[in-house]
Amino acid sequence: MAHPLLFTPLSMRGVTLPNRIVVAPMHQYSAVRGFANDWHLMNAGRYAAGGAGFVMMESTKVERRGCGTLGDLGLWDDAFIPGLARIVDFIKGCGSVAGIQLGHSGRKARTGRPWEGGRPLERSADVDDWDAWELVAPSAIAADERSPVPRALERAEIAAVAQAFGKAAARAHTAGFDVVEIHGAHGFLIHEFLSPAANQRTDDYGGSERNRMRFAIEVVEAVRAHWPQDKPLFLRLSAEDDAGWGPEQSIALAKEVKPLGVDVIDCSSGGILGKAPSVAPAYDYQVPYAERIRREAGVLTMAVGLIVHAQQAERILQDGRADLIALAREMLYNPNWAMDAAQKLGVDPKFEMLPPPYQYWLSRRAATVPGVVPSTYGPGDLPD
Template sequence: MKSEFTNNDRQPVVAESDHSSALFQPLNLRGLTLPNRIVVSPMCQYSASDGCATDWHLLHFGSMMTSGAGLFIIEATAVDPRGRITPECLGLWNDDNEEALRNVLSRVRKYSQVPVGIQLSHAGRKAASHRPFVGKGPLKSDQGAWPVIGPSAIPFADGWQMPHAMSRADMDEVVNVFAQAAKRADRLGVDLIELHAAHGYLLSAFLSPLANQRSDEYGGSLEYRMRFPLEVFSAVRAVWPEHKPLGVRANGTDWHPQGLQTEDAVIFATELRKLGCDFVDMSTGGNAYTKVPIGPGYQVPFAEAVRQGSGLTTVAVGLIQSPRQAENIVASGQADLVAVGRALLNNPHWPWQAAEELGCSVEVPWQYFRAATKAGVPPPYVR
């Protein structure tokens, strides 16, 4: 039988570290070594079928996992069908979903050994929405909407569904589906989990006074509002292998005077750290329609505040588009890692460009080596 060609003839090692750049320093998170500080930010592809990854995922994962970034985080992946943002969102709630993701990952893994994370998510009261570019806002019932859940019976905005205020039994169920999805991720050989507790989705909604007006021990003061997200974190940590990192994407602000504030984010991160959290990925917004002062690196101050206040390893994200900007964020200690989203969609070899600009080296697949920048080094098995 003809043996199959792959890029894994030898186990790749971390590319030589280059001390001239902070961005290209490796980072250890528990048993995982990231070869550099560039993270592919989780980005929904709205291309799944009943939660199952499709051929689009093969293309997208292939592109991002050979980009030169030190960590690829798979898009928001629903732990329950009701937790999908849109009907086309990726999921990991059943065997079919697991098998579809296994198929994609194992095929890309033949050519890339970059660490892979997955963002586990429940969209809460913002579930059952249109995918962008096709529609806007919530689905109507004749468009396939399903009932949504949240901490309180408060819709996200006018025209959005009234969520069912979760009972303790509903909360137990959500804790359980997060833990089950984490077990599936482990079986898939995923290296890292990021829990989605930002952007107004279920865990973020519990944290935000705008969405959470419960009068039981899960609402009211921050201590109570944090309780359910921390329960989910602990349940996932309990089933996720000890050597694998677990982190959280959280909001640094709701951009609203009555919403979650940066001091709250620091306290949440501090509590997460006590429970064994390995990193926080600091984003903002999504619990209400508000005015956001968008500009280059506009969320970096939240990463910096949370890093200083909690001591946790921190990811900065949001309009980080130039290599020099990314380098400065890490070198100045504002964050330990930078997540890059749209700049990587625009230029899937952004990390090669960054390495060249910063005078560093980055691993590139040998097939592309003749085209690679001066910064490219072939993977170790062809050196």
């Protein structure tokens, strides 16, 4: 077969991804007072060592009050830079591109870790800056029936929040990241402004579709002002939230932000209603959003959502439905997914995409024990 698109480099601005495999940002809830630690180094590092072309670190908060729960990473202060720079250096040392997602939880802040119930937290001596950890949103509307009502941001406050994204982007550059993604999905602050269900403002940030886009556009402008022109910028959207924001609106926003410097739309769904999207998860279930936005907005897109198998990912690219493939939970299951996909698609027989220690031992086994069947090959994957 022709060289797989999955393993064809992609250049954007001054950055070249060695392949189209992206590790999607996944919350670890393991930071200590916002600081990255050995867990984050291990977690990101194993994907880079496994051959992924682009490793994107989890949603990192641009304000203290933007933290969703205990353990969120922060980038609202220069003190956070060294810990993140250490991880960036490791990712790049493995030959991967390092990215970071910047976010603000808005009304979905101040909750427990999901495996601890995910319920709104009560005031506690364990959180010594409780009052600074304030729930803010475009409107005083709770995220769901069990959540407290947030404070609606004053008109005069909004610009400072957008600038917080920009300042965090500048810190991300100092830390050495190659790509920044703005988190505008999953019911968090930017998505709250976009959504007619969460945004019932009567000023120029609410009401019309254009007004509800205003904050997202200002965040993009603030980030681009602080983020080098030779580095790509991604924007994640819930392309369908089942609450008034859908593909048509996402296409309109993509057309607005592309000329402002957004290079890729990361296409996800859901989050504003506090329940699962109406489209039941199945293989490729969110790919139609990436396909349509790519076609109608004329922008690069990234597909995500139950993309599990190498042949599946390659087919999405070959069919022109997206430009990048992002994996999340499947990467947790198999951090060496990229290496495994390369073998299954007949790429990299000498394991040259891996760091030297892996390359040496795996290529030696392949040469001395030809025909060995890796443990990741299922009954339908066994070579002839």
